[in-house]
Each structure stands twice: as structure tokens, then as C-alpha cells.
Amino acid sequence: MSQSHEPWYRHRPPSWPVPDNPYAREGYGPPPPGRRRRRWPVLAAGLVFLLLVGVGGYVLTQHGGAGRTPPVAQGTTEPPKTTGAPPPTTKPTAAPPHIPTTAEIARQRRSGEASAWIVDDRTDLPRRSIPLQDLWIVGDTAVQAVYKKVVAHRLGDGAELWSVALPTPVCETPVHPTPDGKVVVVLQNVEAWTGARCNQLWMIDLRTGKAGWHKQLAETGSGDGTIMVDSAVSGGTFAIVQSMKATAYRVVDGRKLYDIPLEDPGKCYPGRVAGGSRLLVVSDCAITALEKSYGQVREIDPATGKVRWRYRTEPGHVIGQVLSVDPAVITTVRKETSGADWRVVALGPDGRVRGTVDPRAKGFTHCGDSVDTSGDAQACREAVVGAGLVLLGGTDRVGAYDLATGKLVWGVKSEGTSYGYFPLRVGPGRTGLVYQVATLGEPGRVFRVGPGGVDTIKDVLKLPAATSRLEFGMGVVGRNAYVGDRLVLAPRSMSGDDARHEPRMLSFAP
Numbered sequence: 001m002s003q004s005h006e007p008w009y010r011h012r013p014p015s016w017p018v019p020d021n022p023y024a025r026e027g028y029g030p031p032p033p034g035r036r037r038r039r040w041p042v043l044a045a046g047l048v049f050l051l052l053v054g055v056g057g058y059v060l061t062q063h064g065g066a067g068r069t070p071p072v073a074q075g076t077t078e079p080p081k082t083t084g085a086p087p088p089t090t091k092p093t094a095a096p097p098h099i100p101t102t103a104e105i106a107r108q109r110r111s112g113e114a115s116a117w118i119v120d121d122r123t124d125l126p127r128r129s130i131p132l133q134d135l136w137i138v139g140d141t142a143v144q145a146v147y148k149k150v151v152a153h154r155l156g157d158g159a160e161l162w163s164v165a166l167p168t169p170v171c172e173t174p175v176h177p178t179p180d181g182k183v184v185v186v187l188q189n190v191e192a193w194t195g196a197r198c199n200q201l202w203m204i205d206l207r208t209g210k211a212g213w214h215k216q217l218a219e220t221g222s223g224d225g226t227i228m229v230d231s232a233v234s235g236g237t238f239a240i241v242q243s244m245k246a247t248a249y250r251v252v253d254g255r256k257l258y259d260i261p262l263e264d265p266g267k268c269y270p271g272r273v274a275g276g277s278r279l280l281v282v283s284d285c286a287i288t289a290l291e292k293s294y295g296q297v298r299e300i301d302p303a304t305g306k307v308r309w310r311y312r313t314e315p316g317h318v319i320g321q322v323l324s325v326d327p328a329v330i331t332t333v334r335k336e337t338s339g340a341d342w343r344v345v346a347l348g349p350d351g352r353v354r355g356t357v358d359p360r361a362k363g364f365t366h367c368g369d370s371v372d373t374s375g376d377a378q379a380c381r382e383a384v385v386g387a388g389l390v391l392l393g394g395t396d397r398v399g400a401y402d403l404a405t406g407k408l409v410w411g412v413k414s415e416g417t418s419y420g421y422f423p424l425r426v427g428p429g430r431t432g433l434v435y436q437v438a439t440l441g442e443p444g445r446v447f448r449v450g451p452g453g454v455d456t457i458k459d460v461l462k463l464p465a466a467t468s469r470l471e472f473g474m475g476v477v478g479r480n481a482y483v484g485d486r487l488v489l490a491p492r493s494m495s496g497d498d499a500r501h502e503p504r505m506l507s508f509a510p
Helices: 042-054 058-063 102-107 465-477
Strands: 115-119 129-138 141-146 149-154 160-165 170-172 182-188 198-205 210-216 228-234 237-242 245-250 256-259 268-274 279-285 294-300 307-312 317-325 328-334 342-347 353-357 383-386 389-393 397-402 408-413 421-427 431-436 445-450 453-462 479-483 486-490 493-495 505-509
Touching: 102 115, 102 465, 115 465, 129 479, 129 486, 141 505, 170 228, 182 228, 198 228, 198 237, 228 268, 237 268, 237 279, 245 268, 279 317, 294 328, 317 383, 342 389, 383 421, 389 421, 389 431, 397 421, 397 431, 408 445, 408 453, 421 445, 421 479, 431 479, 465 486, 465 505
Parallel strands: 294 317
Antiparallel strands: 115 505, 129 141, 129 493, 141 149, 149 160, 170 182, 182 198, 198 210, 228 237, 237 245, 245 256, 268 279, 279 294, 294 307, 317 328, 328 342, 342 353, 383 389, 389 397, 397 408, 421 431, 431 445, 445 453, 479 486, 486 505
């Protein structure tokens, strides 16, 4: 392995060509009601759809055979009693494509490939695209809200451990549960697609699979409407933004704690919240004047509502995404450029700027080209923060920047066919773990890379060829979690059309 610490290519490995390397040192050589959803990259999503449709029935062609009947879930909770609910949506019978079982995937596993398990969820869904919610890792389980249930799968083998049935579809979830595994999910008030509000709060204990308290959000007008909401959990506090109002509740019992204070009433309104070890509130200010409008982020004491610090952008700029809450790292975007002019900004414990990163020269785009500031504040899969670094991914590249100096530490780029590089974790020695998404012809992988760039690349997981086409569909516009040495993937949505049935979860480990 080369001892060079320069992030450019010194030779030409087959999968990492040299020409036009963007990482050379300067001067050196060549939806439904619910969450305020960000717009996913249109081209990427459209490409996935067209490619999957183009290979129609690809799962059946690759694996053959008939589908299996899923096991009966243990510990299933009966749905709460409701009145006036519309009858279940009826659909014409269609022969679903075959989804391989975990055993079938294991039989096709090649030497050196990761082991895998798969979840083939046969929940009867309405005949439309159904969004899936945040992927939570709690203890030894992967948990997710899916339509009208919350379901947990064992990380070791994917077995369903429990599910909680709910009366209406889940329309919003926070990114993080409490430290002891509790979360508040937000449901629609009715099952119907049109005319629904996202205003029913339900507490779920993700460690036991038990539903707790539930209540309805108050709504008096457009200022606290619940057509779209955004929520976060920090410590034992659940915060939710509804229209231009934000409120905090205790997770354990649903008791209201406080209204998150407005800044300059009539001028600044809370728009999004970000949770975890800290609670951040993102506001939109001077919204009636484009050239004078700006964004503001505040840290709120989750227990008391006291404002600890404030940071505001320059006029004409807005807060894009919250990449980390501790330390506080955000992106800022100039509104009139549609995301072409963006930065990563690291904030100190007092809210003052600690460092700024401008990654545009190396070809990095803002969080998969999305700059929809009405979306989830923590939805940037393309960035991970840790150990003083921010790792940035993209369609064909990944790099690490020092948050204090703004300088590139390392970076690599593929010039072959590529659909995404997603950083997973910062490792020792300023290294990074990266998920490279499968193509339709090649499986994906997880690799480690560090200072020295391409010369340091080492595969951590080689994903199975048998699941590459399934992985491709989830990898490009899905969700991912990395725990221990295990990668868990889930799609962003599922189709209620049985002829387009796809798996709900894939996981890989050594």
C-alpha cells in the first residue's frame, strides 16, 4: 500500500481510472399527508423506475420459482378499536413476482460474499405508492413504520419479532427514538388519501413492541394546520412542527411541556426540527421578501424550551439540511441558485461559525441535488459527520473534509457506471466507511478509504450477486443503516400493485 497521503490516483486500478481526477491538489495535473418531504433526486428516482420496469419481472427471471407464505408474526398487537373507518381498498388479483427467500440467497452465495437476509412483506396495501418511514436500530432489532403498523426484525436473521397494528396510516416519524427506545409516531386521522390530516400521536415502545398513550393535535387554523408536520425526539422530549407552530411533549406520557418560542413574531416561523442528543429548530424568516429572506437555526433545551443559541444565514440564504446536531453541522443554500451555491457550515457550542466547507470545486452536489427546505431536516444520506470530518457522497464520488480548515482530506471518484456512494461512518485514522450502490450488473459493496485516497481502499463487505438487482432498487433512493459490521437497506416506498411487489428490507453482514 502506498504511504502517500495525497488524495489523488498514483496508478490505475481497474475500477478507479486516473483521467480527469477531480481530487488532485489545486494546481496539480488534470406525497400524501405527513412529513414535509424533501424532493428526491428526480433523475435518480426516474432512472430506477425505468430500469426496473425495463427488466420487468427481473426477480422471477433471475431466481425462478414461487413466492413463499410469510410466517405469522409473534407478539402482534391487535389494532385499536375505531369507528367510521372506510372499508379496506380492494384490488384485482395479480400474480406477484417471486422474491427469493433468505435460504435461496444463501444457496447462491459465492466465496467472499457477505451473508444476507431479506424481508418479503406481504401486507395488503392500497393500489398506490406507500411511503415507508424512518429506519430505527434499537438493540438487536431493525424497526420501521409501514403503512398501518410498526414492525421489528431481528438483526441477526431478519425474523419478525413483533408488530403493532395501528388504526390509520403512519404519515410521519422522528429520525431518532429516546435513549430507552420509545418513539412517537404521527398517524392520519382517516385512512382516505384525500382530506386527511396528520394529527394523531401514538407512543410506541420499540423495545417491547407495546403501544402507549395517544392524543390528537389541536388545530385552530392555517397557523397550526396539520396537513404537513415534522417531528423530532431529543432526550425524553418529542417536538413537532405543524404549519407555523412548534410544540414539545413528554414522550413517556404525552404531557405538553411548552410551545417552542417564535423569534420575531410575524417574521420568523419554525419550519423543521432535528433531534438526537440535541434539539435544533430550523426557522424560515422574512419569507415575504425573497432577496431579504433568511434561515435561522436554534438549539433548544429539550426539557425546558430555553434557547441556548441562535445562528442565522445571510439574507437570500436558507438552511438546507442538518447533517449533525452534536456537533451542530448544517448546510446553507443561496435560494436563487436552486442549490448550485451551497456550503457546509460547522457551528461551535455557542452557535458561532467554527468552519466552512465549500465542496463545489470537487463536484459534490447538495444532498443528492435536493434543496427542498420543506422536507425533513435530517434526510441527507449523502453526508456523515464524525471526528472533526464531514464525509460527503454523490453519484460517482466520495470525499472527506476537515470541518475546522475546510480542506479536503481524501477523495475518490469512479468514472465507470455508478449510481451512488453513501458514507456510513467515520473510522479511526480519519478513514471512512462507504456504501457503493449496486448497478444492474454488479453488486454493491462497503469499503474503507482514508488519507491516500484510492491506494487505501479495502473492501469490508462484498454484497451478493444474487441480490444485486433487488439491492439496486433500494440503494439508489432508499434508506440505509450501518450497525456493527451490518448494513441494512430499505426502500423509500412500496407499491400496492402486486405486479410490482418488491422486498421491504435487505441486510448484509460478513
